[in-house]
Amino acid sequence: MAKAAAKSLRPSSSNWWRGAVIYQVYPRSFQDTDGDGIGDIKGIIARLPYIASLGVDAIWLSPFFTSPQADMGYDVSDYCDVDPMFGTLADFDAMMAEAKRLGLKVIIDQVISHTSDQHPWFKESRTSRDNAKADWFVWAAAKPDGTAPNNWLSVFGGPAWEWDGVRKQYYMHNFLASQPDLNFHNREVQDAVLDAVKFWLDRGVDGFRLDTVNYYFHDKELRDNPPHMPDSDDAGLDAPDVNPYGMQSHLYDKTQPENIEFLKRFRALLDQYEDRTTVGEVGDGARSLKTVAAYTSGGDKLHMCYTFDLLGPDFTPSHIRHCVESFQKQVKDGWVCWAFSNHDVTRHVSRFIDKPEERVAVAKLAISVLATLRGSICLYQGEELGLPEAELAFEDLRDPYGIRFWPAFKGRDGCRTPMVWERAKAQAGFSSGKPWLPVPKEHGGLAVDAQEKDKSSVLAHYRAVLAFRKQHPALIDGDMHFLATNEDVLAFTRKKGEEQLLFVFNLRRGPQEIALPHGMTVREAIPMPGLSGQLVDGDIRLGLLDGFCARVT
Incomplete structure (x- = not known):
């Protein structure tokens, strides 16, 4: 087993999670x-x-x-x-x-x-429309033709509604039918x-x-979601496009x-x-x-x-x-x-x-x-x-999502x-x-x-x-500022107090050479694990999938 890890410079406080x-x-x-x-x-x-x-x-x-x-x-x-x-x-x-x-x-x-539909809360809720937990889940009547209350879809495919024969109502499930949604309006x-x-x-x-x-929470009025328009900013879950869920703008179901x-x-x-x-x-x-x-x-x-x-x-x-x-x-x-x-x-x-x-x-x-x-x-x-x-x-496979959408999604x-x-x-x-x-x-x-x-x-x-x-407080919660580079290089500074660090990463599958940003002075190149980039005559030279770190002003 390797040696114990280096102790953090982060002070013990209620903000321990910042930069954790x-x-x-x-x-x-x-x-x-x-x-x-x-x-x-x-x-x-x-x-x-x-x-x-x-x-x-x-x-x-x-x-x-x-x-x-x-x-x-x-x-x-x-x-x-x-x-x-x-x-x-x-x-x-x-x-x-x-x-x-x-x-x-x-x-x-x-x-x-x-x-789960096996939770005691749901077991009680589904027994009748007037029990103590009748309103703990999202229940709704069928439309006159027997179809679901609205057009909401499940993340796991199909409608977001499941018919229950005891209550003679639909219940909502954003995921599997065996995962009924709680009614947070209660x-x-x-x-x-x-x-x-x-x-x-x-x-x-x-x-x-x-x-x-x-x-x-869901929309109390159970309004239909509109179709997703390609240029809108209200798309659905970032999920594989094998699922029609992304074809709606999810304005009302979440x-x-x-x-x-x-x-x-x-x-x-x-x-x-x-x-x-x-x-x-x-x-x-x-x-x-x-x-x-x-x-x-x-x-x-x-x-x-x-x-x-x-x-x-x-x-x-x-x-x-x-x-x-x-x-x-x-x-x-x-x-x-x-x-x-x-x-x-x-x-x-x-x-x-x-x-x-x-x-x-x-x-x-x-x-x-x-x-x-x-x-x-x-x-x-x-x-x-x-x-x-x-x-x-x-x-x-054991994943219900993978089984449902195989072989388009594994x-x-x-x-x-x-x-x-x-x-x-x-x-x-x-x-x-x-x-x-x-x-x-x-x-x-x-x-x-x-x-x-x-x-x-x-x-x-x-x-x-x-x-x-x-070892570097600037990396825990210091400011971050990006620098202009070509499309294959990621460059930014992290700064806290007197410490300002420059990071340059080459994500290209080939060497790169970029000029040190105008007006920036390298005080000290800092060896960062696994990086072999060097500063040579004012230029940063990087191998493929490489990087460079320095303390700068």
Whole structure:
């Protein structure tokens, strides 16, 4: 195991999340300790020292709550317990204690826009139109011809309405039919959700990642969504175009103004505890930044948000600059959390490379770029190993989205395959049993133990870059200013106090040479891990997929 990571220069305060590095753990695929082929909380405990050795500040746990697992835990049937496949509340408490010992904050997923249809709330709600929870979900009468109340679509395909024969009404579901939407217009629902949040705050969690945070409220009048116009700014979810969901402008089924007041209630609860944070997932198409601005302004709602802007196939200077500058322009006093990968998208080394032999170089350059952007950053388990997307057969798929849209879209299982720990062991050390998803053969050679022995590995590079980030306060929360360059070069400064750093990255598959910006003086070239760019006679010379760093005035 590598040495402990460098200590951060960030002071301990309620703003610990600003500039934090957050490591996402997908519990199903991280480490199995009981041989059932599914990762568990005891496995997370066993691997926490590894996570801490990377130099991250916090972990984000994808859902581990009691669930029928129709959508891999994003269909919750009990918000206040651990699913037995993952362990027990005692295991969770032990994990919290070990994380604290190692100096790691813990953020957990909160999936509160909808529940499972197996949740007791929904089971009661569907029994009649006049029970105590009859109005806890979004119910509506059929049109006279028996069709759904309006034209709203599900993110997972088909109508967003499911007929219930007992109530003889439709209920709304933005996702699977087995994930009915809660009715946030009902104050009792808000209270119940906040009680569940308080349950985890009292157990010591440091924050919440709020799944689909702009989906909580729907239009009370159930008005039809208009068709999406190509030039409009109100497109749907940034999703594969195999899904007709993107053919509507989602004006009425999500991102309603009432959400603002609920987020204030959520923040007021968090503010009763010390040093807690929130990060919201905003999927709102071209409107996402407007939504982020509304949800993070004023210091009384969310602490930070992330969008899907950097989770697509584009790894170019113009795209990255556009995303960051658009955020800075539209979101005046909010904070962003950037990421290139997560559990819902193709792993970024596969999205960004032109050919397989570029994988290592692109993996290294991508974290060098990500770690120098203004904002907090999220890393997804396995990206520090440079894992490519797994190619799975249809019969191995578990993702309902992938199964629904196969073969036009292969789903999300390719990024959810098990973490690889030990090259020589069966299942790469993930499990002693058959894993819930196959362990790709090509991933085995990239296992942690193999990369621990290689100082030139992607893993070693991640550790070095994250240590570099911690050593420079300007990279935690300093200002960021982009410089004019050609289309293949990304150049910007980060400044805090007396420190101003210049970063120049060549994203081209060939060498580049650019002039030092007019009026800028290099005081000192700063070695940054993995970068070999040099300043020669006033010009910055860069190799392919290379970079340069210097202290400037």
